[in-house]
Amino acid sequence: MKTVREALQWGAARLQHASTTPRLDAEVLLADVLGVSRAGLIARLHDTLARDAFKAFQGRIARRERGEPVAYIVGRKAFYGRDFLVDARVLIPRPETELLVERALARLADVPAPRIADIGTGSGCIAVTLAAERPDAHLIATDVSEGALAVARANAERHGVADRVDFRRGSLLEPLDAPVHLIVANLPYVGTDEMEILAPDVATYEPHVALFAGPDGLALIRDLLAQVSPAVLLPGGALLLEIGYAQGEAVARLVRERWPHAQVVLHRDLAGLDRVVEISDLWLTAEA
Ligand SMILES: C[S@@+](CC[C@H](N)C(=O)[O-])C[C@H]1O[C@@H](n2cnc3c(N)ncnc32)[C@H](O)[C@@H]1O
Incomplete structure (x- = not known):
């Protein structure tokens, strides 16, 4: 079982060659899995991550590793202070x-x-x-x-x-x-x-x-x-x-x-x- 901090370190390392912002991407993807904001995620660094959550995180990291943009993986992108739904269309x-x-x-x-x-x-x-x-x-x-x-x-x-x-x-x-x-x-x-x-x-x-x-x-x-x-x-x-x-x-x-x-x-x-x-x-x- 990993803590949130360990999971982030693992995810960022996996994205080292796939992204110019590996740590940020890992944070956004894990925050999405947990349904919290990035600030909320940072507040939980020492929490243990449930097995299912880590599995879901691994799936998102794998998609990002293949090059899929973070916004399509989480289905949202901020624009002018509002959240917009986005997908491949x-x-x-x-x-x-x-x-x-x-x-x-x-x-x-x-x-x-x-x-x-x-x-x-x-x-x-x-x-x-x-x-x-x-x-x-x-x-x-x-x-x-x-x-x-x-x-x-x-x-x-x-x-x-x-x-x-x-x-x-x-x-x-x-x-x-x-x-x-x-x-x-x-x-x-x-x-x-x-x-x-x-x-x-x-x-x-x-x-x-x-x-x-x-x-x-x-x-x-x-x-x-x-x-x-x-x-x-x-x-x-x-x-x-x-x-x-x-x-x-x-x-x-x-x-x-x-x-x-x-x-x-x-x-x-x-x-x-x-x-x-x-x-x-x-x-x-x-x-x-
Ligand atoms: C660069 S995207 C911009 C989307 C959005 N306005 C934005 O700023 O994020 C261009 C959009 O123009 C649409 N498009 C392409 N050809 C078009 C045309 N002839 N008439 C109207 N829309 C067109 C595309 O489907 C696409 O959604």
Whole structure:
């Protein structure tokens, strides 16, 4: 029989070569088995672990050792202070996407009852967070994947916002039937050319429909921009798009080719990399 401390040491050692954060992973996996928080786990370091619990822990460690992300093993991931259900049907929410949420909240601070579209909602982390942070907002959340929409709906229920998030299946802006104040999108932006430089865990376990967008990664952003018109975006409305760190200039060029006077602002993430592009003032020109 092992104590919690010994089990953690065993688990971290097993993950030494499979993870860059072996101790943290072992803690999260064991806390999940015991149904406690990580802090709760640390408070029990000297407790003896029941045989069944250790067996369950061994199973989770084996999955992690094979490369499966921790979030899929425990079925949850924290995003903007809330817990989101995740499984293999959706991309695991990333911390850098919180920047997009922050910019959306800042942009809409003075807009009462905003209508927001979240394109490629995946787990629903962006749409559900915006609905929870702005109780007067109405969201339309779209995805091409029915599986992703099922997960996103469950997250909307979980966070009590299902009555204000309208989930629609369809590609890009096609499901929008009325103009909104803000379009947010974290669409796939990895180039198929870059497949081999992705972390192996990502390419093996996360849905490819959530990752890749043509050879340069810009295929979906290009198509989305081509669909923007007054039929989907209100005057004074804006777009916030998450992008790859090297795509800022290319996206700015795409925008200016169509709307020469548009405002394009690149926002950097905590690592100092271009991560979100904010596009506004599109309709100052005649070609809207
Ligand atoms: C990078 S994931 C982002 C998921 C979630 N918004 C997030 O930030 O974690 C992209 C999502 O876009 C969806 N998607 C891919 N192609 C799409 C398209 N043409 N129209 C709408 N959604 C699409 C994928 O199914 C996936 O759920």
